[in-house]
Amino acid sequence: MSQEKSTSSSQNPLPIHRLHQSLINRIAAGEIIHRPASALKELLENCLDARATSIKITVKDGGMKLLQIQDNGCGIRRSDLPILAERFTTSKISSFSDLSRITTYGFRGEALASISHVARLSVVTKTRSEAHAWKACYLDSVLVPSKPGQTPDPKPCAGVDGTIITIEDMFYNTPIRLSALRSPSEEYAKVLDVVTKYAVHNPAISFLCKKAGSPSPEISTSPASDILQAIRSLYGHAIAKELLRVDVTSEQSKDGIDDPERWSAEAYCTNANFQAKKMVFLLFINHRLVESSPLRRAIESVYSGFLPKGAFPFVYLSIEMDPRSVDVNVHPTKREVLFLNEEAIVERISDAIQQNVVGQSQSRVFEYQTATKTMMDLQKAHPLVGLKAILTTVDSLLLVQKTLSQHKVRTSLQDRTLESMLPVNDPSRSDDSSGRAVRLKDIKESQCSLTSIAELRQSVVKNVHHDLTEIIRNHVFVGIVDNIRCLSLIQHSTKLYLINHATLAEEMFYQLALMQFGNYRRLRLDPHPPLRTLVELAVNTESGTERSGLQKSEIVDRIARTLVDRREMLSEYFALDISESGDVLTLPHLLKEYTPDLNKLPTFLMRLGPQVDWKSERECFESFMRELAYFYSPASGVWSGDGAGQEKSAAWQTEHILFHALRRFFIAPRSLLDNDVVQVANLPDLYRVFERC
Known part of the structure; x- marks a missing residue:
């Protein structure tokens, strides 16, 4: 019977009761003060709000035994000291609407209160109008006597203008939090990191940070002329010499209009020559040290295209925007903020950093190569001439220095190829087939x-x-x-690469089609083949047509009718001329010196029906040009020629025209690194192998 009663009572809901105020305060303090470095951040911001020009920090045992910060700011009034450490007491705001205009660091009135609940807090302060300083001690938000037997009221004492805040025995009453902290040296490193970041952002203010009892400080800065000088003194010359300055702003609003969405950003970021083991990212929004995961990921993504795996940049970024566009009240420690148009701002800033990094970068992967003028011209170009701009190249002067054998590279197209090393018993072979690459005509980008x-x-x-x-x-x-699989070997600097030249060619021909859109040369067919006959040839050899639920003749009719109905658009934009009777008159000619494999023409015309999205303008143009590029690229997986003669001719065209065009016109996308370009050898590594033999 007693067992049934016990079981019944255990299923009843527990009563709700009000927490004791001291427990509430201690829980709230844990949200604000995570470690000594977080307490220091709050106190540093108070110093800056007090318009201090000199800030001194003293630390013992990583800040757990002692954390003292002294400034020469405006000080605190004697009348304000009794409520200084109470929660939600502040001089920064008086109404909720003030949050939309907040320009100070602090405003919540929780920092000193939280510290007093997890540590022993004392304050010595003096304003310029007072004759002496005042000292007050706090515990659990209220004034307490500094010595037994004394009253808790603030006591007069000697002192200079400004404020000294001393925190002792941090987390003495929360042993779990204390045990979760790292070693004193690691906590001290985090303290130094906070001081360093604020010292960089505030170069006009002198900062000093040292361990208690140490004769020399860890950080000591004097007022610097600018942020670059501050970075040089705090992070070293090795970083400062690789820095690029990036300025970016929002689109300007109309004159005379107060635009809350206007913003500006200043950044100092390292170029592609600098590599660090971890990313150093200093982000300030309206001068507040914060974090932004989307912005950090975007910048990391930018540098992933330039730096090797495991290497990271140094980035300092300061964004200023209208306070009405920023919600600073989203995190207890003000570590994170929300702001309007976050995605657009992140994209604009990351694009600007990419432009500058690439425009100023030099090679750091390959020892000998010619520099290409890419991003500077590219990003300054008008969007409609962007492709032409990126194709513009200039050769730089070669480095003149002694070259070790393992770093000597081929620089002449007249050097031997694989083909020249194989025996050829063909008396009919002409000397021209192994001659120089054909001189390609210039291609102008269409307006x-x-x-x-x-x-x-x-x-x-x-x-x-x-x-x-x-x-x-x-x-x-x-x-x-491998001609069937379209695999070729190329050399760059001291490295050898295996590439799928069909995939590279397909991407290049898409870019050439995009560049010449609406202004193609025409490749005339004589005699003119009937469109329906060509489509029928392809449909008859295509497998899986029965899944469409249509007869092959119906499929042919639909495709032919689709193309004939749109022949005016195809002629105007793509130079694909089809007569009213359904004959194919001309094809777009993307590269004058290169002739596509016309055995692929039936398949090309057939794929235009189902593979092109005719309903949407952008998708229609893109899918059509993708199909055109596939038609122009060498066939991969099967040889479409009719004999050894045609195979040899296609191989010559691949080497002397296709690869020459790739050198001149190709813009490599990131996707090619997945499967189509593989490094197979490196000369210095090979030398090390042979040295062991």
Whole structure:
């Protein structure tokens, strides 16, 4: 019976009761003060709000035994000391609407209160109008006597203008939090990190930080002229010499209009020559040290295209915006903020950093190469001429220095290729087939006012992989390894790469189609083949057509009718001329010196029906040009020629025209690194292997 009663009572809900005020305060304090460094951040911001020009920090045992901060700011009035450490007491705001105009660091009135609940807090302060300083001690938000037998009221004492706040025995009453802290040396490193970041952002203020009892400080700065000088003194010359300054602003609003969405940003970021084991990211929004995961990820993504895996940059970023656009009251420690148009601002800042880093970068992966002028011209160019700008290249002067054998690289196209090393018993072979690459005609970018084309051109520019583009632009052709699988070897600097030249060619022809949109040369067909006959040839050899639920003749009719109905658009934009009777008159000619494999023409025309999105302008143009590029690229997986003669001719065209065009016109996207470009050898590594033999 007693057992049933016990079971019944255990299922009843527990009563709700009000927590004791001291427990409430201690829980709240744990949200604000995580470690000595977080307490220091709050106190530093108070010093800056007090307009201090000199700040001194003294630390013992990583701040757990002692954390003292002294400033020469405006001080605290004697009449304000009794409520100084109470929760929600502040001089920064008086109404909720003030949050939309907040320009100070602090405003919540919780920092000193939280500290007094987890540590022993004392304050010595003096204003300029008072004759002496006042000392007050606090525990659990209230004044307490500094010595037994004394009253808790503030006591007069000697002191200079400003405030000295001393925190002792941090977390003495929360042993779990104390045990969760790291070693004193690690906590001290976090304290130094906070001081360093604020010292960089406030170069006009002198900072000093040292351990208690130590004769020399860890950090000592004098007023600097600018942020760059502060970075140099705090982070070292090695970082400062690699820094680039980036300024970016929002689009300017109309004159005379108060625009809350206007913002500006100043950044100092390292170029592609600098590499660190972890990212150093200093982010200030309206002079407040904060964190932003989307912004950090965007900048890391920018540098991932330039730095090797495991290497990171140094970035200092300061954003200033209208206080009405920022919600600072989203985190107890003010570590994070929310602001309007976050995605657009992040994208604009990351794009600006990418422009400057690439525009100023020099090679750090390859020892000998020619520099290409890429991002500076690219980003300054008009969106409609962006592709042409990125194709512009200039050769730099070669480094003149003694070259070790393992770093000697081929620099002449007349050097031997794989093909020249194989025995050839063909008396009919002409000398021209192994001669120099054909001289390619210049290709001008067409002027087009269509927004969809401008967006497609910009997407090519945005997805460029600059190191891979430079490899392709300055490579030396070694030879075709597998004609069926379209695999070739190229050399760049001291490295050997295996590439899928069909995939590279397909991407290049898409870019050429995009560049010449609406202004293609025409490749005339004589005699004119019937469209329906060509489509029928492809449909008859295509497997899986039965899944469409249509007869093959119905599929042919639909495709032919689709193309004939749109022949005016195809002629105007793509130079694909189809007569009223359904004959194919001309094809777009993307590269004058290169002739596509016309055995693929039936498949090309057939795929235009189901593979092109005819309903949306941008998708229509993009999918059509993708199909056109696939038609122009060498066939991969099956040889479409009719004999050894045609195979040899195609191989010559691949080496002397296709690869020459890749050097001149190709913009390599990042996606090629996944499967289509693989490094297979490195000369210095090979030398080390042979040295062991």
